[in-house]
Amino acid sequence: MSLELRLAxxxxxxxxxxxxxxxxxxxxxxxxxxxxxxQVDLAELGxxxxxxxxxxxxxRLTFLQFxxxxxSQCVQTARILGELESQxxxxxxxxxxxxxxxxxxxxxxVLQTPTTLILDRRGVVKSRIGGAPKTSTLETEIxxxxx
Amino acid sequence: MATQQIDPRGPRFGAAITATLLAVSVFLLLDNSxxxxxxxVFTFVTLSFAFGAAFGVSAHPYGLIFKKFVRPSxxxxxxxxDATPPRFAQAVGLFVALIGWVLQLxxxxxxxxxxxxxxxxxxxxxxxxxxxxxxxxxxxxxxLKVIR
Numbered sequence: 001m002s003l004e005l006r007l008a009x010x011x012x013x014x015x016x017x018x019x020x021x022x023x024x025x026x027x028x029x030x031x032x033x034x035x036x037x038x039q040v041d042l043a044e045l046g047x048x049x050x051x052x053x054x055x056x057x058x059x060r061l062t063f064l065q066f067x068x069x070x071x072s073q074c075v076q077t078a079r080i081l082g083e084l085e086s087q088x089x090x091x092x093x094x095x096x097x098x099x100x101x102x103x104x105x106x107x108x109x110v111l112q113t114p115t116t117l118i119l120d121r122r123g124v125v126k127s128r129i130g131g132a133p134k135t136s137t138l139e140t141e142i143x144x145x146x147x
Numbered sequence: 148m149a150t151q152q153i154d155p156r157g158p159r160f161g162a163a164i165t166a167t168l169l170a171v172s173v174f175l176l177l178d179n180s181x182x183x184x185x186x187x188v189f190t191f192v193t194l195s196f197a198f199g200a201a202f203g204v205s206a207h208p209y210g211l212i213f214k215k216f217v218r219p220s221x222x223x224x225x226x227x228x229d230a231t232p233p234r235f236a237q238a239v240g241l242f243v244a245l246i247g248w249v250l251q252l253x254x255x256x257x258x259x260x261x262x263x264x265x266x267x268x269x270x271x272x273x274x275x276x277x278x279x280x281x282x283x284x285x286x287x288x289x290x291l292k293v294i295r
Contacts, residue, residue, distance in 0.1 A: 006177045010170055017268040021276035068289075070235040070281030072155065072228045079226070098286070105290050112283050131282075 028131030031118065031141055037125030040064060040117070045104070047094045058085075058092030061126075061145045062119040066110045069099040073132040077114040084138060091142065120145065151230040153205050158233035159274050160217055161199075161209035165240070166270035168192050169263045176260040189259045192266070193244040199237030203230055207237075232281040236273065239280055240266050 040057075045064075047054050063081045067074035078095050085093040098104045098113070108117065116129040118141050129137060168188055175185025199207045205214075247262020255261075272278035288294045 001177045006174050009177060010174045013173065013264050013267060014170065014271070017271040018275070020268065021272050021278065024272070024278060025276055068282075068286050070232045070285045072232040072279050073282050075228060076226065099289070102290055105286055111287050111290075113286055114282070 029129060029134040029137060031127045031129045031133070031137050033127050034125050040119055040123045040125065042123070045094070045096050047096050049094065054092075054094055056092075057119055057121055057123040058090055059121050060088070060090035061121070061142065062092040062094065062123065064117040064119055065093065065095045066098050066104070066108065066113055066115045066117075067095055068097065068113040071113045074114045077116065077132050080133070080135075080138070081116070084142065151203070151205065152227035153210075153230045153233075154213075154218060154224045155226070155228040155277075156221065156224060157210050157213045157218070158204050158236070159277065160213045161204060161207060161233075162236075162270045162274040164209055165192060165195065166267055166274050169267035169270060173260050173263045173267065176257070176263065185263075186259060189244070189247065189263055192263070193241065193248070196237050196241035196244055196266075200234060200241045204233040204237065205230055232279060235285065236269070236280040239284070240269065243269070 040062075042054055042057075045054075063084070065074070065077060065081060067078065074095075078093075081093040081095075085091050096104065098110060104110070108115070112130055114132060116133055117125050118127045118129070120126050127141065169192060172185045172188035172192065175181040175188060177185075195207070195209075204210045243262055243266045247259045247266075250258030250261065252258075269278075269280055273280065285294075
């Protein structure tokens with residue numbers, strides 16, 4: 001194969017990967033509105049917080065974060081959402097490890113982790129963020145639930 | 148499993164080396180005159196994935212180079228990360244490399260080069276964009292029952 005062609009192949013692969021990376025960066029972490037979202041069943045999630053089962057939603061909104069094993073961005077996301085929770089009384093952050101809960105992954109159609117659902121005070125899914133949430137997205141989301 | 152905490156920039160440093168080697172190997176594998184050299188580089192990368200998958204990225208030579216020569220000149224990391232996600236990525240890399248071996252040995256032209264190209268994309272995304280393979284595909288594989 002000629003030198004030019006070989007170089008062209010390598011450059012094309014690098015350019016393709018870079019393009020993929022930019023698209024991923026831009027699209028990941030943004031929120032998507034969910035129309036006619038359903039109410040989340042807290043008992044089914046079986047989530048514990050400080051050793052006690054969570055049975056109430058946040059009075060303004062709830063961040064429901066789905067995480068898995070082998071997910072480094074889940075840890076960062078949990079830290080950021082946890083900080084937002086500690087800054088106000090009406091925001092709740094719950095994290096569910098769905099590594100061994102394929103039923104939940106199927107039910108909520110989770111393909112990547114972290115995936116964060118944003119629930120209103122009745123626990124109805126209002127929007128959804130795939131990937132590590134962008135800070136601006138989170139601010140907008142919290143703002144949109146202003147009471 | 149013990150959850151060892153590591154500097155998240157370590158695996159990205161290793162991914163940058165891996166991506167460079169894979170790009171070089173693709174270039175070399177495409178021509179008959181340099182094929183054996185390219186196959187040598189690809190073999191090296193395959194072994195490197197195998198080591199990372201078996202012993203984890205912090206025991207990996209790239210991790211040791213990072214710890215000894217790179218990290219001292221960097222500021223402390225904002226946060227540490229778990230060592231298991233990068234190890235999962237190494238296992239996926241090994242799997243892709245082995246597909247290359249199967250293709251090449253069964254007579255498919257450019258079998259190594261195809262696998263090297265695919266593995267390059269993942270390593271490059273990891274190094275340049277902090278793309279986390281474990282976050283993206285683990286659950287999908289699990290839902291498809293590819294992994295138990």
